[in-house]
Amino acid sequence: xxxxxxxxxxxxxxxxxxxxxxxxxxxxxxxxxxxxxxxxxxxxxxxxxxxxxxxxxxxxxxxxxxxxxxxxxxxxxxxxxxxxxxxxxxxxxxxxxxxxxxxxxxxxxxxxxxxxxxxxxxxxxxxxxxxxxxxxxxxxxxxxxxxxxxxxxxxxxxxxxxxxxxxxxxxxxxxxxxxxxxxxxxxxxxxxxxxxxxxxxxxxxxxxxxxxxxxxxxxxxxxxxxxxxxxxxxxxxxxxxxxxxxxxxxxxxxxxxxxxxxxxxxxxxxxxxxxxxxxxxxxxxxxxxxxxxxxxxxxxxxxxxxxxxxxxxxxxxxxxxxxxxxxxxxxxxxxxxxxxxxxxxxxxxxxxxxxxxxxxxxxxxxxxxxxxxxxxxxxxxxxxx
Numbered sequence: 001x002x003x004x005x006x007x008x009x010x011x012x013x014x015x016x017x018x019x020x021x022x023x024x025x026x027x028x029x030x031x032x033x034x035x036x037x038x039x040x041x042x043x044x045x046x047x048x049x050x051x052x053x054x055x056x057x058x059x060x061x062x063x064x065x066x067x068x069x070x071x072x073x074x075x076x077x078x079x080x081x082x083x084x085x086x087x088x089x090x091x092x093x094x095x096x097x098x099x100x101x102x103x104x105x106x107x108x109x110x111x112x113x114x115x116x117x118x119x120x121x122x123x124x125x126x127x128x129x130x131x132x133x134x135x136x137x138x139x140x141x142x143x144x145x146x147x148x149x150x151x152x153x154x155x156x157x158x159x160x161x162x163x164x165x166x167x168x169x170x171x172x173x174x175x176x177x178x179x180x181x182x183x184x185x186x187x188x189x190x191x192x193x194x195x196x197x198x199x200x201x202x203x204x205x206x207x208x209x210x211x212x213x214x215x216x217x218x219x220x221x222x223x224x225x226x227x228x229x230x231x232x233x234x235x236x237x238x239x240x241x242x243x244x245x246x247x248x249x250x251x252x253x254x255x256x257x258x259x260x261x262x263x264x265x266x267x268x269x270x271x272x273x274x275x276x277x278x279x280x281x282x283x284x285x286x287x288x289x290x291x292x293x294x295x296x297x298x299x300x301x302x303x304x305x306x307x308x309x310x311x312x313x314x315x316x317x318x319x320x321x322x323x324x325x326x327x328x329x330x331x332x333x334x335x336x337x338x339x340x341x342x343x344x345x346x347x348x349x350x351x352x353x354x355x356x357x358x359x360x361x362x363x364x365x366x367x368x369x370x371x372x373x374x375x376x377x378x379x380x381x382x383x384x385x
Contacts, residue, residue: 005240006275008268011049013056018236018264019228020046024054027223031157032063034192036183036220039199040164040206042355042368044265047199050225051159066154068092068145071161076168078175079133086113086141087126089156093148100126107147111137135178142182149193156194163198164205176215183219196220203368204352228264230257237271241282246275248282256287261370270294295375302375305356312338316347320357320365321377 007016027050030037041047055067070088075081086108094100097117104115104127116128129137145156166172179196198220200206209215210222234253241248260266273290274282309317315336316327324332327348328341338344348365351357356372357365367373377383 005243006237006268006272008044008265008272011052013049013053017049017053019232020050020225023223023225024050024057027051027054028058030221030223031195031197032058032065032155034155034195036196036216037198038163038206038210038216038220038222039197039225040203040210040222041201041225042203043201044263045201045225046228046264047201047225048161051197051199055157064154066092066149066152066156068156068158069161070158072165073162075165078138078169078171079129081166081169081175082113082133082138082141083125083127083129086144089141089144089148089158090126091124092156093152093154097121103148107144108140111140113137113141135174138175138178139182142179143190145194146186146190150190155192157197158194159197159199161199162201164200164202164209166209167205173215176209180216180219183216202355203358204355207358228262230254230262233257233262233264233267237267240271241275244275246278246280246282248274249284252282252284252287256291259291259370259374263370266294266371269297294371295379298371299375299379302372302380305354305372306376306380308354310350312343313347313350316344316351317356317376318381320367321373321381321383325364 027037031054039047039050055065058065068089070085072081072084075084090100090103094103097120100120101115101117104113108114108127112129112131112133113127114130115126119125119128145158149156166175169175183196198206198210210220234250234257237253238248238250256267256270260270270290273293274286277289277293278286306314315338319327319332319336319338326332327338327344332338333340333344338347348359352359355368357367359365367376378385
C-alpha cells in the first residue's frame with residue numbers, strides 16, 4: 001500500500017486534488033488579470049492545496065508568472081515584514097549573489113534596505129536594514145514585485161500566508177493603509193503586472209480586516225472555498241483502498257464525511273489510520289478504532305483550548321452545542337447563567353477571538369473545527385451522539 005494515497009501532511013495538486021474546480025477557475029482568472037484576492041478558511045481547510053493547484057494549472061497552460069510565497073507566521077514588526085517580504089520577492093526573481101546585489105541596487109537603492117551577502121550565504125536571507133524602516137522603505141518593498149514583473153515580463157503572484165498576523169506589528173492599520181494606497185493609486189504601467197493573495201487561518205481576524213473594517217475596500221476580492229462534495233471524497237477513499245485490495249463500505253464512509261463535515265485534512269488522516277489498521281474488508285469496528293486514534297492525537301490541543309475558557313465562555317459554548325442561536329433571550333440567559341445580553345455580546349466576541357466559532361451572515365454560530373466540535377459534544381460535555 002502506498003501510504004501517500006491519503007495525503008494530509010502536505011499540499012496536493014493534480015489528481016490528488018479534489019473538487020473546487022469552479023473556484024480554482026475563478027481564482028486563476030482573478031490573479032491572471034492582476035486582481036488581488038483574500039482567502040480565509042480554518043486551519044487545514046485546503047487553502048495551500050487550492051492555490052498550488054491553481055498555480056499547477058497555470059503552469060501547464062503556459063501562463064508566464066512568478067509565484068512568491070511569504071509567510072507572516074513569525075512576523076511581529078514592520079521591520080521583519082519588510083525584510084521577510086523583500087527577501088521573498090528577490091529570491092523568486094533571482095538566484096545568484098550577483099543577481100540579488102544588482103536587483104537591490106536597482107530597485108531599493110533609495111531605501112534603508114541593503115543586500116546582505118553574509119546572511120545570504122549562511123541563512124538564505126537577502127536583505128538587512130542599515131537604519132529604522134520607515135513608510136518609504138515599506139512602500140518600496142510593496143512596489144518591488146510590480147517593478148520586477150514589469151522588467152522581467154513575468155507576472156508576480158504574491159501569496160501572504162497567515163496575513164492576520166499583521167495585527168502583531170506596531171501599527172497594522174498603517175501598514176494595511178499603505179498597501180491599500182498602492183493598490184488604489186497604481187500607475188497604468190504597473191496595472192495587471194502583479195496580484196496579491198492574502199490567506200489566513202484565523203477566520204475571524206481575517207474577517208475583521210477584510211469585511212468588517214474593510215481596510216482593502218474594493219481593492220481585494222474575497223473568495224470563499226465551498227465544502228467538498230461528500231460523493232467526491234467517498235469516491236476518492238474507495239478508489240484508494242481498492243488499489244491496495246481493501247474494501248470500504250460507502251455508507252460507512254458517508255457517516256465519516258458527515259461527522260467530520262467533509263474536512264479533507266481530517267478525512268485523509270482518518271483514512272491513513274484506517275489503512276494501517278486494516279486488511280481486506282474495512283469493518284465498522286476499524287472505523288471506530290481509527291476515530292479513537294484520531295481524537296487521541298488532537299485531544300491535548302482540544303483540552304488546552306477548553307482550559308483557556310472562562311466559566312461564562314464555557315456556558316455560551318454549551319448553549320451553542322445544544323443548538324441555541326438566540327443567546328440574548330431571557331430563557332437562554334437564565335438557563336445557562338449568561339448574566340445579561342451585554343455579557344452575551346462580550347462572550348461571543350471572546351469565542352470569536354479565540355477562533356473557536358464564527359458567525360455567518362445570519363448571525364448563526366458555526367464551529368471552525370469539526371473534530372473539536374465532535375470532541376466537545378461527545379467527550380467534554382458527554383452528550384449522546
